[in-house]
Amino acid sequence: MPILPPLTPPQPSAAAPARLVLQGIGKVYPTVVANDDIGLTVRAGEIRAILGENGAGKSTLMKIIYGVTRPSSGRMFWEGEEVQVESPAHARSLGIGMVFQHFSLFETLTVVENVALALPGKPALDALAQRIVEVSARYGLPVDPRRHIHALSVGERQRVEIVRCLLQDPRLLIMDEPTSVLTPQAVRKLFETLRRLADEGCSILYISHKLDEIRELCHTATVLRGGRVTGECIPAQETPASMARLMIGKELPRCEHDAPQAGGEVRLRLAGLSHASDDPFGTDLRDLHLDVHAGEIVGIAGVSGNGQQELLRVISGEEPLAERFPVQICGVEAGRLSPGRRRRLGMAFVPEERLGRGAVPTMSLADNALLTAAHSQGMVTAGFLRFERARAFARRCIDDFNVKCGGPAAAAKSLSGGNLQKFIVGREILQAPRLLVCAQPTWGVDVGAAAFIRQQIIDLRNRGCAVLVISEELDELFEICDRIAVIAKGRLSPVRAAGDTSIEDIGVWMSGLWPGAGDTADAPLAMETPHA
Amino acid sequence: MLELEARAEPSRLMSWASPLLAVALMLAGGLAVFAALGKDPVEGFRVFFLNPVKDLYALSELLLKATPLMLCAIGLAIGFRANVWNIGAEGQFMLGAVAATGVALYFGDSESALVLPAMVLAGAAGGAAWAAIPALLRTRFNANEILVSLMLVYVAQLFVSWLVFGPWKDPDGFNFPQTRMFAEAATLPMVIEGTRLHFGFAIALAALVAGYAFMNRSHAGFRMRVAGEAVDAARYAGFSATRMIWVGLLLGGAAAGLAGMGEVAGPMGQLTDKVASGYGFAAIIVAFVGRLNAFGILLASLLMALLYIGGEQAQQYLNLPNSISMVFQGMLLFFLLGADVFIHYRLRLRRRGA
Numbered sequence: 001m002p003i004l005p006p007l008t009p010p011q012p013s014a015a016a017p018a019r020l021v022l023q024g025i026g027k028v029y030p031t032v033v034a035n036d037d038i039g040l041t042v043r044a045g046e047i048r049a050i051l052g053e054n055g056a057g058k059s060t061l062m063k064i065i066y067g068v069t070r071p072s073s074g075r076m077f078w079e080g081e082e083v084q085v086e087s088p089a090h091a092r093s094l095g096i097g098m099v100f101q102h103f104s105l106f107e108t109l110t111v112v113e114n115v116a117l118a119l120p121g122k123p124a125l126d127a128l129a130q131r132i133v134e135v136s137a138r139y140g141l142p143v144d145p146r147r148h149i150h151a152l153s154v155g156e157r158q159r160v161e162i163v164r165c166l167l168q169d170p171r172l173l174i175m176d177e178p179t180s181v182l183t184p185q186a187v188r189k190l191f192e193t194l195r196r197l198a199d200e201g202c203s204i205l206y207i208s209h210k211l212d213e214i215r216e217l218c219h220t221a222t223v224l225r226g227g228r229v230t231g232e233c234i235p236a237q238e239t240p241a242s243m244a245r246l247m248i249g250k251e252l253p254r255c256e257h258d259a260p261q262a263g264g265e266v267r268l269r270l271a272g273l274s275h276a277s278d279d280p281f282g283t284d285l286r287d288l289h290l291d292v293h294a295g296e297i298v299g300i301a302g303v304s305g306n307g308q309q310e311l312l313r314v315i316s317g318e319e320p321l322a323e324r325f326p327v328q329i330c331g332v333e334a335g336r337l338s339p340g341r342r343r344r345l346g347m348a349f350v351p352e353e354r355l356g357r358g359a360v361p362t363m364s365l366a367d368n369a370l371l372t373a374a375h376s377q378g379m380v381t382a383g384f385l386r387f388e389r390a391r392a393f394a395r396r397c398i399d400d401f402n403v404k405c406g407g408p409a410a411a412a413k414s415l416s417g418g419n420l421q422k423f424i425v426g427r428e429i430l431q432a433p434r435l436l437v438c439a440q441p442t443w444g445v446d447v448g449a450a451a452f453i454r455q456q457i458i459d460l461r462n463r464g465c466a467v468l469v470i471s472e473e474l475d476e477l478f479e480i481c482d483r484i485a486v487i488a489k490g491r492l493s494p495v496r497a498a499g500d501t502s503i504e505d506i507g508v509w510m511s512g513l514w515p516g517a518g519d520t521a522d523a524p525l526a527m528e529t530p531h532a
Numbered sequence: 533m534l535e536l537e538a539r540a541e542p543s544r545l546m547s548w549a550s551p552l553l554a555v556a557l558m559l560a561g562g563l564a565v566f567a568a569l570g571k572d573p574v575e576g577f578r579v580f581f582l583n584p585v586k587d588l589y590a591l592s593e594l595l596l597k598a599t600p601l602m603l604c605a606i607g608l609a610i611g612f613r614a615n616v617w618n619i620g621a622e623g624q625f626m627l628g629a630v631a632a633t634g635v636a637l638y639f640g641d642s643e644s645a646l647v648l649p650a651m652v653l654a655g656a657a658g659g660a661a662w663a664a665i666p667a668l669l670r671t672r673f674n675a676n677e678i679l680v681s682l683m684l685v686y687v688a689q690l691f692v693s694w695l696v697f698g699p700w701k702d703p704d705g706f707n708f709p710q711t712r713m714f715a716e717a718a719t720l721p722m723v724i725e726g727t728r729l730h731f732g733f734a735i736a737l738a739a740l741v742a743g744y745a746f747m748n749r750s751h752a753g754f755r756m757r758v759a760g761e762a763v764d765a766a767r768y769a770g771f772s773a774t775r776m777i778w779v780g781l782l783l784g785g786a787a788a789g790l791a792g793m794g795e796v797a798g799p800m801g802q803l804t805d806k807v808a809s810g811y812g813f814a815a816i817i818v819a820f821v822g823r824l825n826a827f828g829i830l831l832a833s834l835l836m837a838l839l840y841i842g843g844e845q846a847q848q849y850l851n852l853p854n855s856i857s858m859v860f861q862g863m864l865l866f867f868l869l870g871a872d873v874f875i876h877y878r879l880r881l882r883r884r885g886a
């Protein structure tokens with residue numbers, strides 16, 4: 001992988017005021033103090049990382065700067081002048097742009113319409129579409145301006161969010177976990193872009209749980225814990241381990257991974273699965289074959305938008321098939337069964353979008369426990385709900401998975417991103433499934449929690465569960481998987497034992513070039529032209 | 533300059549205060565309307581709002597009026613919670629009345645104690661059957677249930693007219709468009725002697741309790757709430773959208789049909805072409821003013837009944853047209869929708885140039 005040139009921090013000039021200064025910012029929610037007396041200075045051209053565990057208050061602070069949330073106390077200075085940011089529109093007029101952790105796109109509109117909404121005035125859509133194509137090509141973030149948001153994968157949505165922000169020529173760019181679902185190549189391109197922007201004087205506030213990214217990209221870092229600033233560092237002078245220690249206050253736990261038990265029964269079988277996508281821009285699945293056995297973890301790597309979404313929907317039952325045999329769950333031909341019936345066969349499923357799909361934002365965690373665990377945990381008797389059981393189960397998810405929240409009655413949307421992810425993973429794992437299907441299991445969770453979730457998945461496999469993980473993070477797949485395959489353009493590569501292959505090989509396979517790939521070999525690289 | 537500003541999160545206080553605010557504004561608007569029409573506002577207020585609650589008989593009339601509203605609204609609310617938009621309770625009400633009338637006419641002068649229970653079942657079944665049409669068209673052909681259920685109201689009205697002008701017309705009725713009066717065994721007993729408040733009121737209260745239990749305590753109701761809040765989550769959890777459309781429409785239809793049965797077997801004692809008189813539509817307002825929950829619907833249906841009766845009183849004592857009650861209903865809904873904006877937004881004063 002190409003390495004960026006070494007970091008040269010911007011020279012502070014004595015005359016010019018800092019771009020952004022925060023003093024004593026506090027934010028109190030009924031159940032928690034999210035920000036407490038935070039001070040922060042960002043100079044022109046500086047890329048500053050905000051580090052911290054899930055729920056440390058990073059997103060809250062960013063939302064305050066962007067005018068989404070109002071601080072309970074504190075002052076904010078923009079280029080030397082005190083301001084009170086009233087709204088995101090106000091922030092944009094000051095020159096602040098933000099890429100949200102949870103997407104803020106209108107699902108029923110197209111990409112270009114979404115971008116137009118964020119720009120002042122009424123831009124002509126055709127010209128804007130052209131600009132989007134240019135900007136996205138220049139920055140290596142391909143998006144098709146005519147597509148509808150609801151049909152995009154999370155990786156593609158992320159690209160739209162970033163492009164939308166770049167089109168506004170911001171002077172302070174806030175990025176809340178922008179790379180959590182981008183591919184390594186896209187991340188590289190993005191970093192070059194950010195470096196260039198910084199060289200041109202744009203300041204960047206950058207939140208990520210990926211510590212090596214931060215070391216590579218950021219000049220400076222501020223560490224938050226429990227809503228307070230607990231330290232500062234120069235990331236280039238730290239190691240990921242030392243930064244992790246700064247963040248969580250202790251050593252990072254390592255995953256323990258021993259050899260899989262051989263000869264488990266087949267829990268998930270894809271038998272020549274083909275499926276045409278309803279969406280004209282979607283990916284058709286073509287003749288997929290795969291067995292996942294009890295006691296093993298199989299990973300599927302691939303660039304977002306190559307059929308992962310379609311595959312997940314077909315396996316989960318959200319998109320039932322016309323035929324029974326292509327999807328077999330625990331020995332039952334399940335192609336036409338509903339998600340509920342599949343769950344009763346022993347399948348659990350963690351979707352990629354947590355807010356709105358994996359959880360109902362406005363409902364409490366206890367209600368969200370009812371969403372998928374109602375039957376397996378006996379929360380329904382004679383058609384009526386047993387709330388005490390739902391609460392108890394939600395409490396167990398919270399305790400066992402270390403979810404920071406106000407308790408089982410807290411609304412799902414009040415949780416920080418990583419904590420909601422932990423809750424959802426916990427809810428699925430604690431149902432003791434026979435088959436777990438997991439999309440991006442550690443999306444947005446901090447390093448400590450990510451290691452914890454991976455360990456939980458491995459432990460589940462050691463107890464005899466079959467696990468299928470679909471992820472774009474190769475490091476993660478190699479850390480936990482026993483066998484790995486690649487999906488590209490709706491086709492599945494042969495499955496290899498993780499020990500017999502390497503990140504480099506899989507990277508090549510991700511462009512569709514695997515031995516015996518046949519007619520996919522001449523297909524163009526998915527990254528460059530995802531939807532030609 | 534005044535500006536609307538999005539709240540960080542919806543205000544709980546406002547979601548309860550908003551209906552009260554709407555009522556207050558409606559009262560103020562009503563007084564202004566009385567004044568504009570050249571009536572003494574104080575006298576207008578007394579006639580419109582106090583007459584309907586002045587004694588036991590007046591109160592019983594109020595509850596009588598509220599009965600069909602309650603029934604229709606609780607049924608609709610179940611569907612609305614799941615984004616199933618049944619606008620045709622009026623038609624389902626009429627079909628319930630027709631089915632119950634059919635049973636009553638079939639049994640004629642029979643004194644069997646089974647007549648009434650059979651009418652209750654027939655009423656619910658008739659309303660549900662009418663609602664099954666939009667459900668079928670929606671789930672089979674994805675036809676919009678708003679349009680279908682609404683259009684079926686007019687079909688139902690014509691059907692009722694055809695019946696009472698044609699095959700079911702009372703042969704001794706001087707050609708009036710109405711059926712024979714029902715026999716004693718086919719009329720609902722009274723709850724309070726000397727009033728017209730019939731047993732349907734008890735059925736309506738029971739329906740409210742059942743509606744509450746269904747929406748807040750049952751798994752089926754939970755699934756419908758999830759579907760209303762987040763479609764993708766419902767799909768992920770495996771709650772069948774088709775089933776929810778059926779449940780929402782059938783329960784709404786059955787409740788409206790019951791209300792229709794209560795009208796013909798209660799105060800009317802026969803089927804006429806004026807049987808529905810807008811209850812099914814007013815119930816939509818009731819459901820929303822009542823925040824789609826059972827207790828709210830109880831209060832809202834009483835308020836709406838007050839507007840109906842107040843309108844009649846105003847017609848009688850103030851010489852105003854009966855449509856005055858429609859004006860009040862319209863104002864109520866208008867102010868409610870207006871006040872609801874403040875659940876998600878707040879008003880701020882902003883200095884110019886800021």
Ligand SMILES: Nc1ncnc2c1ncn2[C@@H]1O[C@H](COP(=O)(O)OP(=O)(O)OP(=O)(O)O)[C@@H](O)[C@H]1O
Pocket residue numbers: 029030031032033034052053054055056057058059060061101404405406413414415416417418419444445446541
């Ligand atoms: N609207 C809200 N109501 C109540 N509590 C909230 C609300 N929004 C955030 N919080 C709480 O504030 C704390 C900080 O949340 P925040 O989203 O800022 O965390 P974060 O550092 O961004 O975490 P993550 O890495 O998981 O995204 C959390 O404990 C969260 O539960």
Ligand SMILES: [Mg+2]
Pocket residue numbers: 058059060101176416417418
């Ligand atoms: Mg966050």
